[in-house]
Amino acid sequence: MDGLNVLPLAVTMMIGPQIMSAIIFVTAPRAVRVSLGFLLGVAVAATVGTAITWGLASAFDLGDPGDGGSSGKIIQYVLVALLAAAAIKNWVRRETIQPPKWLGTLMSADAKQALKVGLLVILLMPSDIIVMLTVGTNLAQTDADFVAALPFIAATVLVAALPLLSLLLFHRRAVAAMPHVRDWMDTHSWLINILVCVIFIVLILV
Template sequence: MDGLNVLPLAVTMMVGPQIMSAIIFVTAPRAVRVSLGFLIGVAVATTVGTAIAFGLASLFDLGDPEDSGSSGRIIQYVLVGLLAAGAIKNWVRRETVQPPKWLGTLMSADPKRALKVGLLVILLMPSDIIIMLTVGTHLAQAEANFAEALPFIAATVLIAALPLLALLLFHHRATAAMPQVRDWMNTHSWLINIVVCVIFIVLILA
């Protein structure tokens, strides 16, 4: 994908409740099976969401990607505005922001529910929707085919799989570290959200 840095986009896709879900799943009973269900959900949701964004963007004449006044660039500027508003909101509410309550219910999830969570944390998260819209707009504006989105999709799934890979490679250390990482992310969710917004704004404007 020319013009977009795949790895930062994938990281941004998963930072927040998305990666927190993955971490919770590797600390749950039947961690491997549950985590695999989650990864399937993430893969399907990212593929479908990006395909829809690409399809919608392809319906319009987005103009030359080098033209700062083209429709495609204007759409990206609007997305930057939304992200900036989100970052400001998280800063203002930083003392009261709490992670979603549903995260606390995931310890008892089975693979079927984990798959559903994988779908929903991608398809219903505003930040992920914005990222997929940006990827789709970029591809359509460059008159590329959907296959060029595959590295982005693969990188997103890889980031989602990192907690499971850590568990498989460093079982005892990972088992001890994951709850601490989960607790830190719970108490600093506002900061994580702001970092995500800032990173993505930089990626769009770069």
């Protein structure tokens, strides 16, 4: 995708409750089966969400991507403003922000429930919607086919699969480390949210 760095976008897609869900699933009973269900949900959601944003963006004339006053650029500037506001809100409320309560229910999830979680953490998360809007807008502005989005989708699934890959490759160490990673992310969710906003603002503006 012209002008977009695929891997940072994919990382931004998964930072937050998304990767926390993946970590919880690898510490749950039947970890491999449940994690595969989650990854399938992520893959389907990222594909469908990006396809929708690409289709919507392609329906409008967004102008030349090099034109700072084009519709596409204005959309990106609006997204930057929203992200900056979200980062400031997370900083102000950092003492009271808690991870979503539904994360605590994932330990007992089966593969079907994990699939649903994979779908919802991509399609309903504001940060992921913004990422997919940016990807769709970039594709439309450069007259690229949807095939050009496949590296982004593949990278997103790869990032989501890192906890499972760690479990398969480094089983004993991963089993010991994952709960500590999960607990750290629980207590620093505000910082993670701010990092997501800052990284994505940089990606849009650079």
